[in-house]
Amino acid sequence: MAFTLPQLGYAYDALEPNIDARTMEIHHTKHHQAYVTNLNNALAGTDHENKTIEEILAHLDMNNMAVRNNGGGHWNHSLFWEIIAPENKGRLSGALAQAIDAAYGNKETFMEKFAQAAMTRFGSGWAWLCVHDGGKVEICSSSNQDNPLMPGIGCGGTPIMGLDVWEHAYYLNYQNRRADYISAFWNIINWNVVEAKYEAFTK
Ligand code: MN3
Numbered sequence: 001m002a003f004t005l006p007q008l009g010y011a012y013d014a015l016e017p018n019i020d021a022r023t024m025e026i027h028h029t030k031h032h033q034a035y036v037t038n039l040n041n042a043l044a045g046t047d048h049e050n051k052t053i054e055e056i057l058a059h060l061d062m063n064n065m066a067v068r069n070n071g072g073g074h075w076n077h078s079l080f081w082e083i084i085a086p087e088n089k090g091r092l093s094g095a096l097a098q099a100i101d102a103a104y105g106n107k108e109t110f111m112e113k114f115a116q117a118a119m120t121r122f123g124s125g126w127a128w129l130c131v132h133d134g135g136k137v138e139i140c141s142s143s144n145q146d147n148p149l150m151p152g153i154g155c156g157g158t159p160i161m162g163l164d165v166w167e168h169a170y171y172l173n174y175q176n177r178r179a180d181y182i183s184a185f186w187n188i189i190n191w192n193v194v195e196a197k198y199e200a201f202t203k
Helices: 021-043 053-058 067-084 094-104 107-121 177-187 190-203
Strands: 125-131 137-143 158-164
Touching: 021 067, 053 067, 067 158, 067 190, 094 107, 094 137, 094 190, 107 125, 107 137, 107 177, 125 190, 158 190
Parallel strands: none
Antiparallel strands: 125 137, 125 158
């Protein structure tokens, strides 16, 4: 089964002014589509062809750059589209809020640390909020299209929230102002989805 580009649950212009319509359209139809196409090409005829993307990433040969870059790209963007929404949906609450308080003291400190991880990722990459077995949460970041599901990335756990800090995610609207893009991200998080992912992992 070839991988396919997931549909978004909102229109390209629905996230404005936080993320502009042109960025969303190019990001989805060009960048993410290219990861899907290139991943399918890289897997064609191999014994990975019928595996889930999570299985592929968990047992990835990190020297296989085509699958590493494009498999990561496909998984990362699929998560990203899911955890953003035209306006904040829900609020940080429940078991996830408790886990964040346990790890970082309070929501404000968590947001600062997450923004710092996104800001200090040099070049292209992602900032993550991950959940570990037992429910502990951890912020980390990784470069390019790597993610914590891959072997040896160094920030274990399963991402339940991710922020794309590649320039292609923000440059048209924000140019070099990554900090402003990160601030805007807090306006469009779908906390209901992030919390549901936390609860699905820990139940
Ligand atoms: Mn991207």
